[in-house]
Amino acid sequence: MTAVPHSAHWGVFRAEWREGELQVRPHEADPNPSPVLQNIPAAVRNPVRVARPSVRRGWWEQGPGPTDRRGREEFLEVGWDEVLDRLAAEFRRVHAEHGPTAVYGGSYGWASAGRFHHAQGQIHRFLGLAGGYTQSVNTYSGGAAEVLLPHVLGPFDAVTRSVVTWDQIAAHTDTVLAFGGMALKNSTVAAGGVSRHVERDAMRAAHRRGARFVLVSPLRQDLPDELDARWLAPEPGTDAALMTGLAHTLLAEGLHDREFLATHCAGWPEYERSLRGRDAEWAAGICGIDAEEIRALARRLAAGRTLITVSQSLQRAEHGEQPVWAGLALAAMLGQIGLPGGGFVYGLGSLGHYGRPRNAVPVPTLSRRPNPVRSYIPVARVADMLLHPGERYSYNGEDRTYPDIRLMYWCGGNPFHHHQDLARLRRALGRVDTFVVHESVWTATARHADVVLPATTTLEREDIGAHGTDPLVVAMKQVAEPYGEARDDHAILAALAGRLGFGPRFTEGRTTREWLAHLWERTEKALADKGFPAPTFDEFWAAGEHELPPGADDGGLLAAFRAGTGRLPTESGRIQLASQRIASFGYDDCPGHPQWLPPTEPPTPEQPLWLVSNQPSTRLHSQLDFGATSAAGKVGGREVVRIHPADAAPRGISDGDVVRLVNARGACLAAARVTDEVRTGVVQLPTGAWYTPASADDPTCVHGNPNVLTRDVGTSRLAQACTGQLTTVQVERYAAEPPEVRAHRRPPIVPRA
Missing domain, CATH: 3.40.50.740 (Rossmann fold)
Structure with a gap:
């Protein structure tokens, strides 16, 4: 069979049969093809397929x-x-x-x-x-931001996907402050397919030019290693507090852009009042980042072309609207929204179709x-x-x-x-x-x-x-x-x-x-x-x-707004640093201006560790979990949970051990990987392992699906969005003989005459 073109959400490829085996190879124009493509051959004739109604x-x-x-x-x-x-x-x-x-x-x-x-x-x-x-x-993926951004900035797609592009970052940006990072495993994926994965090369080009990357995440792998990024690992769920401390420093040291705030923003007086007393020391006490580090970072942000990115992961948590809004407010204070490679962008690096100009047709x-x-x-x-x-x-x-x-x-x-x-x-x-x-x-x-x-x-x-x-x-x-x-x-x-x-x-x-x-x-x-x-x-x-021919890389709606050629479709026609409309809803879990709100389920002695439940690197969501790349990422057929040595040692956990993650909602088993690439007090278990209960009477997932542990509550009454990114758990070494993982077998099926 001659190789034929095909497309998946994680890449365009050629497929052909050789000696009875399906083989796929990435499109020749793709500079950084995804290894997830190698899950595809298992999809065609796998025993877990549904054969008949x-x-x-x-x-x-x-x-x-x-x-x-x-x-x-x-x-x-x-x-x-x-x-x-x-x-x-x-x-x-x-x-x-x-x-x-x-x-x-x-x-x-x-x-x-x-x-x-x-x-x-x-x-x-x-x-x-x-x-x-x-x-x-x-x-x-983006429910909190999808509801919030139209209130405070503009239509979701218009103010996210193409206002800041990878080409702009490579050419113009001096500092990228990435809240939640821009992990390449996420930008591998794009709805409808992606023929060229350009993110790594763009970040490398910016780095070679002298751009500085700052990663704010409990996970070190949320930016590529070759960028030499400064890694700040705050307490999970405290990004809005860190943003507030940075904003206070800009205000206290006169580093904010007063003209931009006056001409392009609404609600600045209310937001300015909310910063009182919320200085770098206040933020440090919440997020765990040193106050002087916060002040030094704020000064760097004001010293050149700065881009503040907020990943989708931040808003997939309780009060998820707040870090998106606080990140926008911080960028507005710097006065660079609408400049090439500067200002604010939501979701860049979270999906492969963000950060690219739209096609001309x-x-x-x-x-x-x-x-x-x-x-x-x-x-x-x-x-x-x-x-x-x-x-x-x-x-x-x-x-x-x-x-x-x-x-x-x-x-x-x-x-x-x-x-x-x-x-x-x-x-x-x-x-x-x-x-x-x-x-x-x-x-x-x-x-x-x-x-x-x-x-x-x-x-x-x-x-x-x-x-x-x-x-x-x-x-x-x-x-x-x-x-x-x-x-x-x-x-x-x-x-x-x-x-x-x-x-x-x-x-x-x-x-x-x-x-x-x-x-x-x-x-x-x-x-x-x-x-x-x-x-x-x-x-x-x-x-x-x-x-298809590319469209213009012109900054879209936000560049036009900055240039004075258009209003934003918000309540004031400007960027809303405070919103009377949102305030009128009376939601105490989403007030009328951005602020840090404490979690309602913080760590406790019974559930002392934060669990970060992020997207996997070996598959798209749960798709083709039985494929070669996905299977290679497991240990003993189980998903891998990453834990810091300081948290593993007192629990007697060694690399490769089967461990039990448990909280009031449920439990699952996973294979431990002991690493200092996660923050202390944090464990990370990706989503996507097919839910596999131990038995009809024991709902413990033996395969490692973290959603037996995560909370089914809305981000707030504003968006009612998913909060699956963060929860709290206990982790313990599993001393018994681990049960068999039967995730990729058919259920009992009886042919009917």
Whole structure:
């Protein structure tokens, strides 16, 4: 087989079969390809694949209804026609008895880099045409910032993705103050694919030019070693206090930009008053960084072109809005917002499509159908919704009510990776009547479903890979035949739509190849209108890829605002250092100006260590956890927890030991790595290990999923976002014989006559 182009969220690649083995190699233009690509070959014929439609025995034999048997009961393999007929009848029942708001459409956007077989687009299109549904808003990754930034700076995408680029940093920045770091494992990943990983080379170029990098994180690996970064390791959750101490020093020493604050900011008098008494000594007592170090850093920030970055990790914690807002306020005091390579940027380094100019033309995209009902929840509040139907909650200035969900339809996501407090999530899932999942492999989510419909992987279908900030559009050609009876999400939903009477409206009479040609038309026309080469779809498909022209690297909305050519869409038209609108909501957990708020669950003698639950370096979220790169990162089949020698020694923990992490919510086992690259008092266990309980009666995860430990509470009443980054635990050496890890095996399945 000739190598064919394809795309994944962590890179564009060529795939080919050699002697019966699938091999992948990165795109030749990628200067720093991701090792995660080597997880892909295991995806095609792995024994953990879902081969046929599978239904939980109790649901099939006894009908829909709440139950505690999900995740505990065997599955029956049934025929496609039988299961789709049953599902169509269940849709009709739920709509007739409870209305469309009783259907929850769960999805996440990481299932495929393809723009047509985009699970989120397909399921929302289907449910919209079916009459409507309760949907989610915002993301687990950036939910607090997604709600806050429109209040205080501007539309989320407009003030994050392309206002400060890697090219600008390489050319202009003198100091990068990176709160939460800019770990290359995170910028490996970009929705729709990434053909060129430019982050490492840009940081190296800035470093060679003399730029200074300062890392603020409990983890040393959150910036590349070759940058010789100054590492400041504050107490987790105290970044806003450190930012406040830096701001006070700028004010006390007259280093703040009074003119910029007067002409481009609102709320400065209120914020200035809030700094009283919160000097470097005050900050040092909270965050553990020496006061003189804080003052020296503040002076450096004011001495040249400075960029303040705030990673997504900081706002994935209790009061997560505050470090984003405090970082913006600190940058505003320096007066450099809107300058090339200076000012403030949220999320740079957290995803691969941040820090790049947008393409000059749009990429092919499947448009959503509007949801005919206005029922929604913040995405991280799904367990609250299921456990507390009819209860009131606050969100972004609104008083809302949780709907009563009877049918959950999940396509393209794994809540047992994204969500917190898995024991609570399992109880919540027991409240619905029917839980349907499209899945290619037997994840924990699939094991807890009533109906599991086998979905193809990206390698088993045709698609177009693209993102608005990556120049390469890829013809994703089929590499392998579908596994077992797997179908793509569009085909599954089209068959179900046909049974519900809206099949032609869902498919619009197009085959998959015709859909791809239709999506390409928008890009082709935009290229032609601007005078660029504009291949037809057939020409693009034959070539395998097409490079789009870049747009201008001009700083976008913030540069225009600085230049005086536009107002910001905030309550004042300026940067909000204080917000009367937010203050009017009356939220004590998110007041009207940025400040440090103490945690409600600090370390205790029973749970003395902070657990940092960050993204893994060996896979995207939990995807392809069984792949070669992911497996190589485990020890004895278990995830690795990093612990400082000063914390390991008194617990009798040595490198490679199996340890037990425990708190009031649950427990998990992991393999210890003793290292001084984490702060004392901190352990770090990445997310993504498939949840694997020790037994039906023991929910201890023997594989190392930290979400059995993390808290399922909102960041605040403003955003109600995910707080999965930080929690507190005890760690102890596991003295008994460790149980076997069975994460990548199928559940009990019985073929049905």
